[in-house]
Amino acid sequence: MSFFSPVPDIPHDTPNLRLVFKKEGKKTVLAESFSRMPFCAFPPFYSDDGGCAYTYVVNPTPGYLAGDRVEIDILLQPHAHAFITAPSATKILKTGPNRAEQTTHIHIADGAILEYIPSYVIPFAGSRFRQRTTIHMEEGSTCLSLDWFSTGRISRGENLAFEEYDSSTMVIYGGKPIVFDRFLLRPQDEDYSALGRMESYTVSALLCLVHGGPGLSKSFLEGMRDLFQDKAAVGGLSALSASALTARILGANIPSVQKPLFQLIGFIRKNLPAIEDNSFLHRVVRLL
Numbered sequence: 024m025s026f027f028s029p030v031p032d033i034p035h036d037t038p039n040l041r042l043v044f045k046k047e048g049k050k051t052v053l054a055e056s057f058s059r060m061p062f063c064a065f066p067p068f069y070s071d072d073g074g075c076a077y078t079y080v081v082n083p084t085p086g087y088l089a090g091d092r093v094e095i096d097i098l099l100q101p102h103a104h105a106f107i108t109a110p111s112a113t114k115i116l117k118t119g120p121n122r123a124e125q126t127t128h129i130h131i132a133d134g135a136i137l138e139y140i141p142s143y144v145i146p147f148a149g150s151r152f153r154q155r156t157t158i159h160m161e162e163g164s165t166c167l168s169l170d171w172f173s174t175g176r177i178s179r180g181e182n183l184a185f186e187e188y189d190s191s192t193m194v195i196y197g198g199k200p201i202v203f204d205r206f207l208l209r210p211q212d213e214d215y216s217a218l219g220r221m222e223s224y225t226v227s228a229l230l231c232l233v234h235g236g237p238g239l240s241k242s243f244l245e246g247m248r249d250l251f252q253d254k255a256a257v258g259g260l261s262a263l264s265a266s267a268l269t270a271r272i273l274g275a276n277i278p279s280v281q282k283p284l285f286q287l288i289g290f291i292r293k294n295l296p297a298i299e300d301n302s303f304l305h306r307v308v309r310l311l
Contacts, residue, residue: 086114238265
């Protein structure tokens with residue numbers, strides 16, 4: 024097993040990151056791990072009494088450059104449970120007309136649970152970035168995924184100074200599309216500070232939940248809505264079906280979005296996968 028493989032002669036169709044998780048006894052293990060620049064995947068770690076495999080994916084480079092084409096493959100075998108996150112933001116450096124791209128393919132088998140919580144994206148001034156995330160779920164599986172970004176390096180006066188930001192998420196459950204969300208911004212062509220758009224907000228987050236168990240109860244949905252009380256951010260909740268929902272949050276900065284976002288994640292983890300150690304969750308994501 025190789026956790027970092029900077030091999031120069033790799034076939035063009037080999038992903039930059041491939042992770043395969045499987046259930047062994049009471050724990051989920053990382054059965055297969057391959058990574059090459061710009062990624063390094065850490066071995067999983069565990070809470071004291073849980074079998075969920077917590078894994079950090081690290082990008083040790085300064086960020087994505089013009090022409091970068093990055094591919095990620097993640098597979099969860101039946102009844103595996105993995106939590107994948109990153110300790111730092113994804114930075115998109117100035118690319119000019121030749122954009123950077125990231126494509127993520129995820130497959131979740133029956134009875135498996137994936138919590139895919141990457142860090143936020145920061146597109147620098149003059150950058151172009153396209154991100155595509157496709158999640159294929161077998162019936163009986165559960166997925167919690169996050170897509171969030173900042174409109175630039177705000178402290179440097181780079182709000183909406185990038186050329187293009189294009190991010191989409193598609194979730195397919197049992198062969199049927201459940202979620203399709205696309206966020207496309209071209210600040211040179213549109214005024215996104217206008218009313219009904221980004222306005223004065225600089226951070227946007229989309230949290231998607233597709234649950235393979237019984238339908239989400241009314242009390243569960245009400246509990247989720249009760250968390251949208253922070254005046255520093257605004258948010259909305261959409262129930263897509265009896266067992267799927269999305270939450271959108273807008274905030275003035277990363278902390279204002281991070282607080283309600285991880286309150287939502289903690290609530291979901293407590294009420295669905297029955298993981299109640301939220302203090303451990305905050306230790307895992309404290310660097311985001």
